[in-house]
Amino acid sequence: MWRHKLSEQELNREIDDSLAIQTFDLSRSFGPIRAVNDLNIDISRGELFALLGPNGSGKTTTINMLCCLLKPTRGTAHVLGFDINRQSNSVKSLIGTSPQDTTLSERLSPLENLELMARLNNVAPDKAKKWSAGLVEVMGLGDRAKDQVGKFSGGMKRRLSIAMSLISDPAVVFLDEPTLGLDPQARRALWDYIGNLKGEKTILLTTHYMEEADYLADRVGIIDEGKIAALGTSIDLKSMVIDKQIVVINGWNITIAALGSIKSRYQDVKVNGGQVIIAGKNLDFKEITDYVHSTGAIIRSAYFKEPSLEDAYLRITGKELKA
Amino acid sequence: MKFVSLALRNFKEVYRDPLALGFLLAFPLLFMLLFGAAMGGGSTPAYSVGVLDEDETELSSRFVTDVLEEIPTLKIALFENEVEAANSLRDSNIRAFIKIPSGFGDEVAKSYQQQDPDIVLHVTYDESDFVVSSQILSTVNTAVRSFAQIHIPVTINTSHINVETQVTQMDFVAPGIIIFGLLIMVPTAARIMVKDKEKGYMARMLTTPTRPWEFITGYSLALLVIAIVQIIIFIILGVAFGMSIVGNIFLAFLIFFLTALCSIGIGMVVAALSKTENQAEPLCWLIAMPLAVLSGVWFSQEMMPEYIQFIGNLFPFAHSVSAARLVIIRGADFSAVLDSIIFLAGWAAAVFTLGIVLFRQKMKG
Ligand SMILES: Nc1ncnc2c1ncn2[C@@H]1O[C@H](COP(=O)(O)OP(=O)(O)O)[C@@H](O)[C@H]1O
Ligand SMILES: [Mg+2]
Numbered sequence: 001m002w003r004h005k006l007s008e009q010e011l012n013r014e015i016d017d018s019l020a021i022q023t024f025d026l027s028r029s030f031g032p033i034r035a036v037n038d039l040n041i042d043i044s045r046g047e048l049f050a051l052l053g054p055n056g057s058g059k060t061t062t063i064n065m066l067c068c069l070l071k072p073t074r075g076t077a078h079v080l081g082f083d084i085n086r087q088s089n090s091v092k093s094l095i096g097t098s099p100q101d102t103t104l105s106e107r108l109s110p111l112e113n114l115e116l117m118a119r120l121n122n123v124a125p126d127k128a129k130k131w132s133a134g135l136v137e138v139m140g141l142g143d144r145a146k147d148q149v150g151k152f153s154g155g156m157k158r159r160l161s162i163a164m165s166l167i168s169d170p171a172v173v174f175l176d177e178p179t180l181g182l183d184p185q186a187r188r189a190l191w192d193y194i195g196n197l198k199g200e201k202t203i204l205l206t207t208h209y210m211e212e213a214d215y216l217a218d219r220v221g222i223i224d225e226g227k228i229a230a231l232g233t234s235i236d237l238k239s240m241v242i243d244k245q246i247v248v249i250n251g252w253n254i255t256i257a258a259l260g261s262i263k264s265r266y267q268d269v270k271v272n273g274g275q276v277i278i279a280g281k282n283l284d285f286k287e288i289t290d291y292v293h294s295t296g297a298i299i300r301s302a303y304f305k306e307p308s309l310e311d312a313y314l315r316i317t318g319k320e321l322k323a
Numbered sequence: 324m325k326f327v328s329l330a331l332r333n334f335k336e337v338y339r340d341p342l343a344l345g346f347l348l349a350f351p352l353l354f355m356l357l358f359g360a361a362m363g364g365g366s367t368p369a370y371s372v373g374v375l376d377e378d379e380t381e382l383s384s385r386f387v388t389d390v391l392e393e394i395p396t397l398k399i400a401l402f403e404n405e406v407e408a409a410n411s412l413r414d415s416n417i418r419a420f421i422k423i424p425s426g427f428g429d430e431v432a433k434s435y436q437q438q439d440p441d442i443v444l445h446v447t448y449d450e451s452d453f454v455v456s457s458q459i460l461s462t463v464n465t466a467v468r469s470f471a472q473i474h475i476p477v478t479i480n481t482s483h484i485n486v487e488t489q490v491t492q493m494d495f496v497a498p499g500i501i502i503f504g505l506l507i508m509v510p511t512a513a514r515i516m517v518k519d520k521e522k523g524y525m526a527r528m529l530t531t532p533t534r535p536w537e538f539i540t541g542y543s544l545a546l547l548v549i550a551i552v553q554i555i556i557f558i559i560l561g562v563a564f565g566m567s568i569v570g571n572i573f574l575a576f577l578i579f580f581l582t583a584l585c586s587i588g589i590g591m592v593v594a595a596l597s598k599t600e601n602q603a604e605p606l607c608w609l610i611a612m613p614l615a616v617l618s619g620v621w622f623s624q625e626m627m628p629e630y631i632q633f634i635g636n637l638f639p640f641a642h643s644v645s646a647a648r649l650v651i652i653r654g655a656d657f658s659a660v661l662d663s664i665i666f667l668a669g670w671a672a673a674v675f676t677l678g679i680v681l682f683r684q685k686m687k688g
Contacts, residue, residue: 067530068529068530069526069529069530071687089532092530092531092532093532095530097527097530099523099526099527101523103522103523103524103526103527104524105332105336105524106336107335107336107339107340108332108335108336112332112335115328116328116329116332117531119325119328120325120328120329120528120531120532120533121531121532122325122532125328148339164527
C-alpha cells in the first residue's frame with residue numbers, strides 16, 4: 001500500500017504540542033471509498049470533543065487511526081505530541097480506547113477483565129488489582145464483580161467496556177459510540193459518568209445522537225462523508241440557524257378557513273394536530289399571535305422555539321440524522 | 324511479565340468453556356479408547372506366520388517356542404520344508420514365513436558372549452498387504468533383537484534393548500496415534516486466536532502497548548499447558564492399552580512436546596492469515612489430515628513411495644513419529660534421536676518466527 005509520510009516541514013500547519021490531539025490532513029481510503037478525507041482538528045487537553053455524524057461518515061475510521069489500529073493512507077496526527085505513524089507505542093501507552101462494538105473477554109469476570117487491561121497497559125500487578133476493584137464499584141458492577149461477563153446485559157457490558165478503557169488512567173480517552181444501543185436510562189447514567197470525567201481527561205467521543213453531543217461535549221465536530229462539515233460549541237452550531245425562527249402555537253377552534261388565511265399570510269406554515277408551526281425570518285411574536293387570534297382561533301399557548309442541534313445539522317449537511 | 328497475564332486469560336477462556344474443555348480432554352480419551360479397542364487387548368486377530376527352523380539348535384528352538392510363539396499377535400505354524408511354506412503363503416494360509424538359517428544359534432551365542440553377531444533371518448511375506456507385513460516385520464525384528472540382546476544397528480550408542488519378549492501392535496501404533504492427537508492442536512490453536520480476532524478482542528488488545536512476542540507467548544503458553552495435559556492422558560491411556568515404553572519416558576515426552584510446539588506454531592500462522600473461524604478451520608484440517616497420512620501416523624512411512632516419503636520428511640511430524648517409535652519401542656537414547664529433536668526444534672523456531680512476523684505486520688494496520 002502506498003503511504004505518504006509527511007515530514008514535519010511538510011505538514012500543512014504548525015505543530016502545537018500543547019494540544020492533546022492534532023490531526024494533519026488525516027485520511028484513510030478503502031479502495032475507492034474515502035472513509036476519512038483530509039481531517040484537520042485540534043482538541044485541547046481536558047476537552048470533551050464529540051464527533052457527530054451518521055453511520056458511515058468515518059467516525060470509527062478516525063478513532064481507529066488515532067489509536068494506532070489503522071494506518072492512515074495520507075496525513076498523520078499527534079496525540080500528546082507523539083506521532084501516530086512513527087511513535088505508535090508511545091501513543092498506545094497514553095490512551096484508552098472503548099471500541100464501538102463491546103468486546104470483552106467473555107469467560108472472565110469484570111475484575112479479571114479490568115486487571116488484564118491494566119496489565120496490558122503496563123500497570124503494575126498490585127495497582128492493577130486495586131484500581132480494578134475501585135472501578136468495578138464506581139461502574140456499579142460491584143455485586144457481579146466475580147461473575148463471568150458473557151451473560152451480562154448489554155448495558156452492563158458496555159459500562160465494563162468503557163471502564164476497561166479507563167483502567168490505566170489514560171490522559172486521552174477514545175469512546176466510539178459509547179451509548180450505542182442502550183436504553184434511555186442506561187444512557188443517562190453513562191452520560192453522568194462521562195460528564196464527571198470532564199476536565200480531568202481529554203475525551204474524544206463519537207456519536208450519532210444529537211442529545212448526547214449537546215449534553216456532553218465542549219465542542220462538536222459534525223462529520224459528513226469523511227470531512228468536517230462544521231465545528232464549534234453546540235451553541236455556535238445552533239446559532240448558525242438562528243436566522244430561522246420558529247413560533248409554535250397550540251390552540252383550539254382553528255378552522256380550515258382560519259388556516260387558509262394564516263398560510264396565505266406567512267410563508268412556512270406546518271400543522272401538526274392542534275399545533276401550528278410558523279417558521280421564517282424576523283418573525284414578530286405579538287403580530288403573529290394577534291393575527292391568529294383574529295381568525296377566531298383560541299390560543300392555549302404560544303412560544304418561540306429554540307433551534308436545536310438537529311436543525312443545525314440538517315442545515316449544515318442537508319441530511320436528517322437518523323438513529 | 325504481561326505475557327503471563329495474557330496466558331492466564333487465554334487458559335481461563337478455554338477451561339471455563341465446558342464445550343471447548345470437553346473437546347480438548349475428551350478427544351484424546353475417545354481417540355485412544357477407540358484405537359485401543361481396535362488394536363489392543365487380548366482379542367486382537369493374530370496373523371499366521373510360518374516358521375522353518377533349519378538351524379535346529381537349542382537356541383533356535385528356544386527362539387521359536389519362547390519368543391515367537393509368545394507374541395500374541397502372531398500365530399506360529401511350523402514347517403518342515405520351504406516348498407510347503409511357500410505354497411501356504413501363496414494360498415494366503417499364512418501372511419509370512421520366517422526361515423531360521425543354520426548358524427543362527429551360533430551367532431546368538433556370540434552375542435551373549437559380547438562378540439559382534441551377524442544374525443540373519445529370512446522372511447518371505449505377502450506383499451499385497453503392506454500394513455500387515457510391515458507390522459509383522461517390525462515385530463519379528465524387535466523380537467530377534469531382544470532375544471539376542473544386541474545393540475540397535477541404527478544407533479551408534481551402547482544401550483541395550485530391553486529384554487522385552489512382547490512387542491504388541493499397540494507398541495507400534497500408539498506413538499503414531501499420539502502424534503496424530505498432537506497434530507489436532509493445529510486447529511485448536513488457530514481457533515483460540517482467530518476467535519479473538521473475529522470478535523474484535525484482538526483489536527482491542529492491539530490498542531495497548533503490547534508487543535507481538537508477548538501476544539504470541541501469551542497464546543502459546545496457554546496452549547502448551549493444554550498440550551501437556553493431552554500428552555499425559557495419551558501416555559497413560561497408551562500404557563493402559565498395552566503400550567510399553569522401553570526407552571526413557573522423558574525423552575518420549577520431549578519429542579511429543581516439540582511436536583506440540585510445531586502444531587501450535589502452524590495453527591497460529593493459519594490464524595494470522597485468516598480473518599474468521601470459518602476460514603481458519605477448514606484450512607487447518609486441510610493441513611492436518613494430509614500431514615497425518617504423509618507422516619505415517621497410521622501406516623508406516625516405509626511402505627510409501629520415496630517421493631511421498633520425501634515430502635513427508637519436510638514436515639516435523641514424520642520425524643516425530645519415527646523418533647517416538649525409536650524411543651518407545653526400541654529404547655533409543657538421546658543421541659540416537661538427536662537429529663529428529665534438532666529438526667523439530669528448528670521447525671518450531673521457524674514457524675514461531677513466522678507467526679511473530681505476521682503478527683507484527685497485522686499490528687501495522
Ligand atoms: N475495513 C473496511 N473496509 C472497507 N470499507 C470500510 C472499512 N471500514 C470502514 N469502511 C467504510 O468507510 C466508511 C466509514 O466507515 P466508519 O468509519 O465505520 O463510519 P462510522 O463509524 O461513522 O459509522 C464507510 O463507508 C464504511 O463502509
Ligand atoms: Mg462507527
